[in-house]
Amino acid sequence: MSYLAYAVAAWLFLAGGLGIARSRHLVQTVVALSVAQSGTYVLLLAVGFQRGASAPIFGAGTPLKASGVVDPVVQAMTLTDIVVSATVTALLAALAIQVAKLHGTADPDELRSLRG
């Protein structure tokens, strides 16, 4: 059981990749990329997890020692990861809109040639 969280991360990453390879619509491609990126969130949070530890935020009543909390460094990296994922999704969605308008289709298989 101790490797389950890592396995979930790997599975999400590969499932997202499969979604990109199989996609029939550009919006589906973008969503599949988000699924693959969620794998990286699970991996980062799993790396920092410690059984029985609390969140790395020292409110009133939390003892001020490092051994009782999970790793804040990977949590901060997950936050960066989520922000980058959201902005990349927005940019790709904007690209998908323009591709659909220029070519009249959003199916990657039908986008054979580049047009200006």
Add this chain to the structure above:
Amino acid sequence: MSRVVRMIVFAVGGLGVAVLLGAAIARMPHFGSGHHPYRTLAVAAALARRAPNAVSSVNFDQRGFDTLGEEMILVGSVLGAVALLRPAHHESERRVPRGGRVLPATQFAGYALLPVTLALGLDVVAHGHLTPGGGFQGGVILATGLHMAYVAGDYAALRRLRPVHWYSYGEALGAGAFVLLGFAGLAAAGAYMANVLPLGTFRALLSAGTVPLFNIATGCAVACGIVVLLAAFLRQELLIGEDER
């Protein structure tokens, strides 16, 4: 590349990645174990700088320079999306569409939650160094709050609430303030983004040195950036249409 060839390429590549991931996972420390050297160092540094939220301390103090890069990715992608979503040469802007029906309950919820969400966003930004939250999270909540007017079915009211060019200045102001705060550290202590302000008392609103200021700058940039981004998408969907020929 045909679909079959693409799936074969993916199967080969995916299998290779799966094998490598499996090999890497097999040699990882056990899930949930107590061995976290970075945690020990980062939490000690956060407590020394009197920031109860260690994640905020990592983001805006210990690893602040990386967050600057993250902020620039955000600005760049908003810029790219807005540039992509301009009207093309054979398109122009229509008038704001009217009509449509919104359930009174939805409308009420939208208007009632608008001020509540904005207050929550300000709270999450202001207490980013004390409680869960920070500039990024609070900024997203603030931008969502404004769009409650859209949920209430009033696109015209949303347009009055957010004159988009002011928000684009707001985004530049937030990102610029982030950069300048970094230079303030350079001038006062000789290191970019050095935490130069007095640290204050632990768990007080004004504590943790420069972390709250970075939170506010980030909150401003993120809230304005997302408003500009959503405005570009909404304008694309609702207002821009092909010219009649």
